[in-house]
Amino acid sequence: MLSKKTKYAINALVYIAKNKNEQPISVSRISEDQHIPLKFLESILTELKNSRILNSTKGKYGGYSLNGTPESIDMAKVMRLFDGAIALLPCVSENFYLRCEECFDEETCGIRQIAMEIRNETVKRLKAATLTDIIKREEKLKK
Amino acid sequence: MLSKKTKYAINALVYIAKNKNEQPISVSRISEDQHIPLKFLESILTELKNSRILNSTKGKYGGYSLNGTPESIDMAKVMRLFDGAIALLPCVSENFYLRCEECFDEETCGIRQIAMEIRNETVKRLKAATLTDIIKREEKLKK
DNA sequence: TTTATATCCTATTAATTTGGTAGGATTAGT
């Protein structure tokens, strides 16, 4: 399951991407439009900024804008930032590898192999899910 | 991520499946062999029994045995029992559907569609991961 | 230079989930 943080983050990013020709967008505006608790959203956007997914400008008329193109920001990136590993088992995680404690021999573990296949498939799809892709899908669904 | 409960459950089930020609297998034996805390395992096996995945026989020489064939028990079933939904979003869960609170219109939600595709793929693979399949994979990997 | 409106920073808290224990009642084979 995605955490609320990740969902909020993706919603906020999509929102910013949709309005990216405008000025930087303020936390309070996103908070109201997307019904995300203000202070919570603030901390989320700070994290996104710290990991260089967003830019920020301070002061009046300031706010947040995408750092890269909407094609360069995908769900895998956001999930990993807020929820950590995507894999079902830590021992098959690309970015957050940990040995499974209860596992005797990693190399011959049956469920590990399955978890690895699922991770490959899932990561592939999450990486394809860029902001652009998400917005395109929404437009198609609206017809 | 799979919870420890799910991992313990799968390990225990695989263990029982491997020794299924023997008498029913006791919690304490599985606990020792698989390094799973006794009382915790007890509660896990009780849940597996309540949902008819295991049979139990009480009293001396009692213990647990598979209720169905090892082909009929798969990871999807076990995961759903202990961790709930497999899907990344509650609104695409087959067995634990819940409306996404922050979502305005489910029908036109871009990330929902992505989550649905991932769920389909993941569930397919988890259902294929029966006890038999897991054991076969382990045997292959051991060579 | 004041004011309005932003982000930034540090800390704290509340709620939920996860992982695990404790202690005894009940059942059944020898």
Next chain:
DNA sequence: ACTAATCCTACCAAATTAATAGGATATAAA
């Protein structure tokens, strides 16, 4: 009766998740 097993109810501790509080700092415009 004894032994070894499941069953049952309750409890607890640690970790994670979801937020809130309160102010410091920066910036554009009046």
